[in-house]
Amino acid sequence: MTQLNTVFQALGDATRRRMLRELSEGEKTxxxxAAPFEMSLAAASKHIKVLERAGLIRREVRWRSRVCHLNPGPLASAQQWLKQYERFWTGRLDVLERLLREEDAAKTPDREGND
Amino acid sequence: MTQLNTVFQALGDATRRRMLRELSEGEKTxxxxAAPFEMSLAAASKHIKVLERAGLIRREVRWRSRVCHLNPGPLASAQQWLKQYERFWTGRLDVLERLLREEDAAKTPDREGND
DNA sequence: GTTACATTCAACTTTATGGTTGAATCAGAA
DNA sequence: TTCTGATTCAACCATAAAGTTGAATGTAAC
Known part of the structure; x- marks a missing residue:
């Protein structure tokens, strides 16, 4: 439902991530x-459909083939979501936050709804 | 297999993303x-196991409960992966890249292995 | 119109996911 | 040791995902 669901699910497969990388270098039919993978064309077509459903690529009917190209918007949303957590791995905010959390846990070991 | 697989798969579910957000505010049993969700404890426990398998959280046996806390490393890897694509949605590099790709496509419309 | 090519659809199999319930475990309090 | 509370395990169900093969579609070339 959430766009984020379909996007992260689509990214959770190495075949599809590889396809995106290929498309980052330009359009491909x-x-x-499908060529780099040892699977049937039908299987590759399904992967492409998953990427399309997630909004990560667009398919365009041109000459006799379908040409796919990257649509980066949803990747940006995914990165946006991850950005929330950046403070946990970058620099000193990490340490500061952890100290605050430990302090908080020490002060209120068994309560949950205090000011 | 790839850590990225399990991480992105874990993020592809709203319940688990919510759990991570909760954990970003501090440790939780x-x-x-499980409390905020209308599902059995066993089901929530499975979600937690998925997060753990992806390395996104750690479970620690303390007093009479299991206390979970965020392990941000894999989130950083995911963001790292997405960073490859940042140029497609940020600023002028985007436009520049697209121009180069179109130029390239126009020059070599039916070849694939040229220098 | 027929042939050939590129892609998709349909049907099917196997394995994974997300949920349920009830029993099992395991630490701490009585 | 027995009771209680917190969590997990086991077995099960329904649905989805990932792959296969073979037939169908649609456009280009002949």
Missing amino acids: VGEL | VGEL
């Missing part, structure tokens, strides 16, 4: 996208 | 994590 379905056949070209 | 399994019961506390």
Whole structure:
């Protein structure tokens, strides 16, 4: 439902991540996208459909093939979501936050709804 | 296999993303994590296991409960992966890259292995 | 119109996911 | 030791995902 669900699910497969990387270097037809993988064309086509459903790529009918190209918007949303957590791995805010949390846990070991 | 697989898969579910957000505000027991959801404790426990398998959280046996806390490393890896694509949505590099790609496509419309 | 090519659809199998319930575990209090 | 509370395990169900094969579609070339 949430766009984030379909986007993260789509990214959770190495085949599809590889396809995105290929597309980051330029447009490719379905056949070209499928070529590096040892699976049937139908299987690759399904992966492409998953990427499309997640909004990560667009398919365009051109000459005799379908040409796919990257649509980066949803990747940006995913990164946006991860950005929330950046403070946990970058620099001193991390340490500061952890200290505050430990202090808090020490002060209120068994309560939950205090000011 | 790849850590990225399990991480992105884990993030592809709203329940688990919510759990991570809760943990970003401090440690929580399994019961506390499960409370906001209308599902059995066993189901929540499975979600927590998925997060743990992805390395996103650590479970520690303390007093009579299991206390969970965020382990941000894998989130950083995910963001790292997404960073590859940042140029597609930020600023002028985007436009520049697209121009180069179109130029390239126009020059070599039907070849694939040229220098 | 027929042939050939690129892609998708349909049907099917196997394995994974997300949920349920009830029993099992295991630490701490009585 | 027995009771209680917190969590997990086991077995099960329904649905989805990832792959296969073979037929169907649609456009280009002949």
